[in-house]
Amino acid sequence: xxxxxxxxxxxxxxxxxxxxxxxxxRVGDITATxxxxxxxxxxxxxxxxxxxxxxAAERIWALLGQAVHTIxxxxxxxxxxxxxLYAEVDGWQVSGQFDRAVLYPETGxxxxxxxxxxxxxxxGFKPEWGRQLNVLRWLALHNGYPVTRLQVVALLRxxxxxxxxxxxxxxxxxxxxxxxxxxAENVLEDYIRERVQLHQAAExxxxxxxxxxxxxWERPTTYAVMRKGRKSAIRVLxxxxxxxxxxxxxxxxxxxRPGRAVRCEEYCPVRxxxxxxxxxARAEEAA
Ligand code: SF4
Numbered sequence: 001x002x003x004x005x006x007x008x009x010x011x012x013x014x015x016x017x018x019x020x021x022x023x024x025x026r027v028g029d030i031t032a033t034x035x036x037x038x039x040x041x042x043x044x045x046x047x048x049x050x051x052x053x054x055x056a057a058e059r060i061w062a063l064l065g066q067a068v069h070t071i072x073x074x075x076x077x078x079x080x081x082x083x084x085l086y087a088e089v090d091g092w093q094v095s096g097q098f099d100r101a102v103l104y105p106e107t108g109x110x111x112x113x114x115x116x117x118x119x120x121x122x123x124g125f126k127p128e129w130g131r132q133l134n135v136l137r138w139l140a141l142h143n144g145y146p147v148t149r150l151q152v153v154a155l156l157r158x159x160x161x162x163x164x165x166x167x168x169x170x171x172x173x174x175x176x177x178x179x180x181x182x183x184a185e186n187v188l189e190d191y192i193r194e195r196v197q198l199h200q201a202a203e204x205x206x207x208x209x210x211x212x213x214x215x216x217w218e219r220p221t222t223y224a225v226m227r228k229g230r231k232s233a234i235r236v237l238x239x240x241x242x243x244x245x246x247x248x249x250x251x252x253x254x255x256x257r258p259g260r261a262v263r264c265e266e267y268c269p270v271r272x273x274x275x276x277x278x279x280x281a282r283a284e285e286a287a
Pocket of ligand 1: 038040041044211215216261263264265268269270271274275276277
């Protein structure tokens, strides 16, 4: 991965990004983070490792997330301090980093710390956080730590006192603690095996498996009911007929807002090499 500095950021930041120590230690065949993510991304990352570039400006939130590790080192001497745990399934070694998670063996509590937006927790925890924590729990169980409770501790980087005062579901404090359901052990074992097999199959496949709409962070096409002289939409709907009906009632019109795959367009590290996102890209060339 080559780090660029298109935004001309101070050298200290660029060096901090370039000297990123993550991941710490051997990662085995697959990390917990990759396991729950798209097999296509993992394979393309490996095939194009020497060609990938990322701008330092795009790594700022990740840097702040890493600062949590330093905070936790100060905070909890009784918690498990191993950086990385390993376990094997179907011939592959799975590993998970615990430097932003705290495991309390006496109580069976595993907490994962995240730096995120206040809006990200308005509707509770994200599904991928549930998957990630349960995979970490699986690793803990296989290393002799009986985890019985999972929590996300969200540090809300953009929290606003004013918005909190307006009430509703907006978090009331700059830190939110969210309970995450613990999966039954048979469900967990099946999930891990299924994910390992998916990734193993992708490594051998002639054609890479496609990323799912969720993996691509797809947003659906929506239809905004508008009225002349008003800037904001009266309603935004996913059903074009319902939108047309409402527009007729309101004496307005419908504005189509095309859906898009946000990750493919802006965030995926392998988007230049992915023929699912960009037909004609060099995804298969190096196969
Ligand atoms: S660009 Fe989109 S489709 Fe391609 S690997 Fe990334 S997320 Fe998947």
